[in-house]
Amino acid sequence: MATIAEVARLAGVSPTTVSHALSGRRAVSEETRRRVQEVMDQLGYSPRRAAQNLATGGTRLLGLIVPDISNSFFAELAKGVEEAAIDAGYNMVLCNSAFNHDRELLYLETIRSRAVDGVVYAAGSPTTHREMADSLGSIPVVLVDEEVLGSSTCSFVSDNAEGGRLAAEHLIGLGHTDAVILSMAGLASSDDRAQGFSDAWVSHDLPQPVVIGGDFTYDGGYAALAKAVGPLHDIDFSAVFATNDLMALGAMKRLMEIGLHVPQDVSVVGFDDINIAGMTNPGLTTVRQDVWQLGFRAAEALIASIDTSCPPPAERHVQPVELIVRGTTSLCMTDAD
Numbered sequence: 001m002a003t004i005a006e007v008a009r010l011a012g013v014s015p016t017t018v019s020h021a022l023s024g025r026r027a028v029s030e031e032t033r034r035r036v037q038e039v040m041d042q043l044g045y046s047p048r049r050a051a052q053n054l055a056t057g058g059t060r061l062l063g064l065i066v067p068d069i070s071n072s073f074f075a076e077l078a079k080g081v082e083e084a085a086i087d088a089g090y091n092m093v094l095c096n097s098a099f100n101h102d103r104e105l106l107y108l109e110t111i112r113s114r115a116v117d118g119v120v121y122a123a124g125s126p127t128t129h130r131e132m133a134d135s136l137g138s139i140p141v142v143l144v145d146e147e148v149l150g151s152s153t154c155s156f157v158s159d160n161a162e163g164g165r166l167a168a169e170h171l172i173g174l175g176h177t178d179a180v181i182l183s184m185a186g187l188a189s190s191d192d193r194a195q196g197f198s199d200a201w202v203s204h205d206l207p208q209p210v211v212i213g214g215d216f217t218y219d220g221g222y223a224a225l226a227k228a229v230g231p232l233h234d235i236d237f238s239a240v241f242a243t244n245d246l247m248a249l250g251a252m253k254r255l256m257e258i259g260l261h262v263p264q265d266v267s268v269v270g271f272d273d274i275n276i277a278g279m280t281n282p283g284l285t286t287v288r289q290d291v292w293q294l295g296f297r298a299a300e301a302l303i304a305s306i307d308t309s310c311p312p313p314a315e316r317h318v319q320p321v322e323l324i325v326r327g328t329t330s331l332c333m334t335d336a337d
Helices: 004-011 015-023 030-043 047-056 072-087 101-113 129-136 160-173 188-202 218-228 245-257 291-308
Strands: 061-066 091-096 118-121 141-144 155-158 179-183 210-213 239-242 267-272 285-288 316-319 322-324
Touching: 004 015, 004 030, 015 030, 061 072, 061 101, 061 291, 072 091, 072 291, 091 101, 101 118, 101 129, 118 291, 141 291, 155 160, 155 291, 160 188, 160 239, 160 267, 160 285, 160 322, 179 188, 179 218, 179 245, 210 218, 218 239, 218 245, 239 245, 245 267, 291 316
Parallel strands: 061 091, 061 118, 118 141, 141 155, 155 316, 179 210, 179 239, 239 267, 267 285
Antiparallel strands: 285 322
């Protein structure tokens, strides 16, 4: 945010002269007053807002960084953060990184330069504690759906490993013995879901599921599933677990293109329970997490930290998840071997 010193520098006058031009309590030439006003307009400087910020010790502004606002998961997360911010008299600025690590770091630095009071950070790529500290300095940060490598930062996450386990147990109960996992490698939430699924699967003396990497997008799921299919459109699995719903939907598209039916030929389970999951035909079986609540609670913790001038406690808050059974899973009717 612009300061009175910046206004003075660009207008070619002293900060005291700017103050006099604003207050009207001292004689300032009309030419100087006009020049100061032009610079203020150029910088978007508001003396009233600056005074309010000075009185409260902050900007009453929260930053939210998400990797893909077109994904309804992150849209719902943003709604939760915004609701908590409004309730507490804060505003929110949204940054969409498009799963670009360099862009995430740029946003962190931009947020610091704009004097944002705190950041809710839903990382779309692995970020180290050093990178975050270098970018944000002393600005408080709370993580959502992710953890920072080498850090004990306050975070709000769903029980991702348990969600993976629930998906595996559901498919095993339907008689499936061979599965593939579509996952965004290197992202802690995705890795935990894949690991929870694999651990549950092999605990039943079943072969280790093959993990195929892909982006957390519809196209990423489509491309990942394509890698699992043989040159003659042959498959050696009867179940697919995708670590987010968009990947699951993309995988279903590819399965249908090669003449396979869901769930008659292949059962599919996703993760998140985004809005569209219940609107597809068949409806997507998935692991539900309360995304709005994650965002709301994270913002509440951040605001409490700002208002008390204390860093957010280095705690990992874990929310429960729930399996939602719809139409993309059924009894295994074929021997994938």
